[in-house]
Amino acid sequence: MLAIAIAGLLLHTYMFMRVGRSIRLVGAEHIWDVIITRNQFLFSELKYLPLLSGALLGLSQFIPEITNRRIKLTFHLPLREKTITTWMVGFGFILLTGLFLVQFAGLFTGMHLLFAPEIVNNGALTVLPWYLAGLWAYMACVFVAVEPTWRMRIPNMLLSTGLIRILFLSDFPAAYAPIPVLMFAGILLFVLFLWLSVFRLKVGRQ
Amino acid sequence: MKIIKILLSLTTIFLLAWVLPWLWNIATDKPNHYPFTYYSSVAETFGIRETINEQTTLKDAQGNTYTQAQFDSILPMVYFRQLTREGNLPDSLQGVEMNQKIIAMNNFYFRYRPADKNKPVIPLYTLFESMPKRVDLEMPGDRFRLTRKLEFVQPETNTIDIEKSNQFDAALREKGFLGPPKIVAGNPTTRKAYDEGYFIVDSQNKLFHLKMVNGRPYVSSVDLPENINPVWITVTEYPARQFYAFLITDDGRLFTIFTGGYEVKEIPVPAFNPERDNLLIMGNLFHWNVEVTSETAQTLFAVGASDYQLKDSITFSAPEENEKLYNILFPFSLRFTSVNNEFVKPRIEFTGFGYLISAVLLLLGYILIRRYQKKSIRFWTAALIFLTGTFGLLASIIIGNTEEN
Numbered sequence: 001m002l003a004i005a006i007a008g009l010l011l012h013t014y015m016f017m018r019v020g021r022s023i024r025l026v027g028a029e030h031i032w033d034v035i036i037t038r039n040q041f042l043f044s045e046l047k048y049l050p051l052l053s054g055a056l057l058g059l060s061q062f063i064p065e066i067t068n069r070r071i072k073l074t075f076h077l078p079l080r081e082k083t084i085t086t087w088m089v090g091f092g093f094i095l096l097t098g099l100f101l102v103q104f105a106g107l108f109t110g111m112h113l114l115f116a117p118e119i120v121n122n123g124a125l126t127v128l129p130w131y132l133a134g135l136w137a138y139m140a141c142v143f144v145a146v147e148p149t150w151r152m153r154i155p156n157m158l159l160s161t162g163l164i165r166i167l168f169l170s171d172f173p174a175a176y177a178p179i180p181v182l183m184f185a186g187i188l189l190f191v192l193f194l195w196l197s198v199f200r201l202k203v204g205r206q
Numbered sequence: 207m208k209i210i211k212i213l214l215s216l217t218t219i220f221l222l223a224w225v226l227p228w229l230w231n232i233a234t235d236k237p238n239h240y241p242f243t244y245y246s247s248v249a250e251t252f253g254i255r256e257t258i259n260e261q262t263t264l265k266d267a268q269g270n271t272y273t274q275a276q277f278d279s280i281l282p283m284v285y286f287r288q289l290t291r292e293g294n295l296p297d298s299l300q301g302v303e304m305n306q307k308i309i310a311m312n313n314f315y316f317r318y319r320p321a322d323k324n325k326p327v328i329p330l331y332t333l334f335e336s337m338p339k340r341v342d343l344e345m346p347g348d349r350f351r352l353t354r355k356l357e358f359v360q361p362e363t364n365t366i367d368i369e370k371s372n373q374f375d376a377a378l379r380e381k382g383f384l385g386p387p388k389i390v391a392g393n394p395t396t397r398k399a400y401d402e403g404y405f406i407v408d409s410q411n412k413l414f415h416l417k418m419v420n421g422r423p424y425v426s427s428v429d430l431p432e433n434i435n436p437v438w439i440t441v442t443e444y445p446a447r448q449f450y451a452f453l454i455t456d457d458g459r460l461f462t463i464f465t466g467g468y469e470v471k472e473i474p475v476p477a478f479n480p481e482r483d484n485l486l487i488m489g490n491l492f493h494w495n496v497e498v499t500s501e502t503a504q505t506l507f508a509v510g511a512s513d514y515q516l517k518d519s520i521t522f523s524a525p526e527e528n529e530k531l532y533n534i535l536f537p538f539s540l541r542f543t544s545v546n547n548e549f550v551k552p553r554i555e556f557t558g559f560g561y562l563i564s565a566v567l568l569l570l571g572y573i574l575i576r577r578y579q580k581k582s583i584r585f586w587t588a589a590l591i592f593l594t595g596t597f598g599l600l601a602s603i604i605i606g607n608t609e610e611n
């Protein structure tokens with residue numbers, strides 16, 4: 001988790017250094033012009049960072065539990081399995097959301113210093129699907145990892161990949177502007193799906 | 207849990223409805239080639255150049271065939287460079303004097319694609335000095351935003367130039383502008399011959415022309431025909447300076463805004479669909495070739511450049527696509543992207559009830575197999591197969607029966 005946070009920090013620093021350099025070299029007016037008339041997004045290196053962060057966190061949190069069958073053991077504790085999973089997933093989810101919010105706030109503030117609000121809003125809409133992909137990916141990892149049988153793990157994997165792919169269909173800045181609600185609803189969908197996996201684990205599907 | 211399982215089935219079905227038709231199209235898509243067609247001001251019919259299997263035929267709409275030299279001579283507005291080199295360019299046509307320079311200056315190409323309009327924009331615009339002291343246009347050092355008020359923002363400091371903003375805002379208001387605008391159209395590039403600033407449609411559907419002349423605002427209000435609702439304007443800035451802009455309305459009518467008095471004239475061609483059809487106008491001294499390309503056909507209209515009368519038209523149909531099997535297999539398709547729209551959002555397209563043929567067969571198959579296996583028939587699985595055909599069956603194979611957790 002610390003590694004994920006540091007990677008994010010480094011990438012952000014690098015991106016702003018590069019944008020700062022471009023502005024010094026060719027002038028802010030030209031950079032604005034490139035963003036507005038040529039539909040360039042300056043922070044496109046960010047694209048897969050949240051996705052990787054989410055997936056790594058999900059895997060590192062749940063793979064050991066599954067391979068060692070520890071999660072089954074935790075379910076024998078005198079706590080209800082719902083409570084345990086909620087705690088585990090909730091902890092990861094809040095950690096990830098917190099990290100993403102910090103990154104997002106950094107980007108937002110940095111952009112505000114350099115650009116007009118119109119450009120900042122466009123940028124925020126551009127990175128929104130990428131960050132949501134990170135959250136989806138985290139949930140998807142749990143959905144796949146907790147699932148007890150390979151018979152369902154593979155369909156779950158395909159389904160998750162398909163759904164997450166939707167968030168990377170267009171590189172056009174702010175192309176996802178019409179569907180933020182649907183993208184947030186996606187999180188809910190994954191919560192329900194991973195609930196199904198938890199249920200199947202509990203009843204002991206082989 | 208059952209509800210979640212149904213939700214999982216539905217999600218799978220939607221993903222299949224996205225992936226399968228996409229794969230189908232990759233496997234079966236054929237290119238759509240229309241011949242190059244251009245109205246001949248000499249022969250007063252369409253010249254058609256068609257290449258099939260690397261064999262090029264040159265003919266006209268009446269069926270006459272031509273050699274390349276003959277074809278060049280009936281289309282002097284296209285092949286004037288070739289004709290000039292061979293010394294075969296006439297010095298006048300229909301009583302109008304012409305040479306290579308005059309033809310080149312009056313030729314223009316105007317292209318409109320639905321995706322030009324349907325895409326995210328950052329509403330900050332560059333207003334150039336229209337009367338620059340030097341020959342070339344220069345970046346002005348600021349950009350304007352236009353909502354209820356007009357404001358100039360300076361990129362170097364990310365601050366607002368209050369004095370200039372007030373001056374231009376007052377000029378717009380004085381002419382009756384009421385924000386926020388519906389359309390702000392201009393060409394934010396220095397690589398053009400001259401600058402005509404912006405054409406702006408305000409919230410009341412009133413049209414304004416805004417320019418910066420010697421650092422000061424120039425605003426003019428333009429009278430539009432009654433009951434039109436503009437959705438797109440392209441400022442042309444062509445060398446001949448005959449007109450300022452093309453305007454497209456929501457119902458697909460086309461207008462030209464002329465220089466010298468802002469006369470707004472309708473181009474006499476049938477309405478097209480600005481959400482789905484591509485438009486290309488190839489204009490010359492004598493005629494405008496208005497080409498409308500839809501999904502199923504391409505129609506070329508010839509319009510007189512001076513009298514604005516529709517002279518002739520010709521339609522080419524796209525080759526019939528055999529979609530019977532597609533319609534039987536797939537009840538609907540889901541797409542997130544579109545060539546006519548840069549935005550990503552779900553777009554569901556129903557193919558009709560032809561899919562019921564496959565759905566009923568698949569349902570029967572499902573019932574027979576379950577009977578044979580001596581298992582009970584699951585209501586939701588059966589229902590989804592009936593409602594979504596192939597998708598439903600595949601979904602039940604991929605993720606199992608809806609009722610079984």
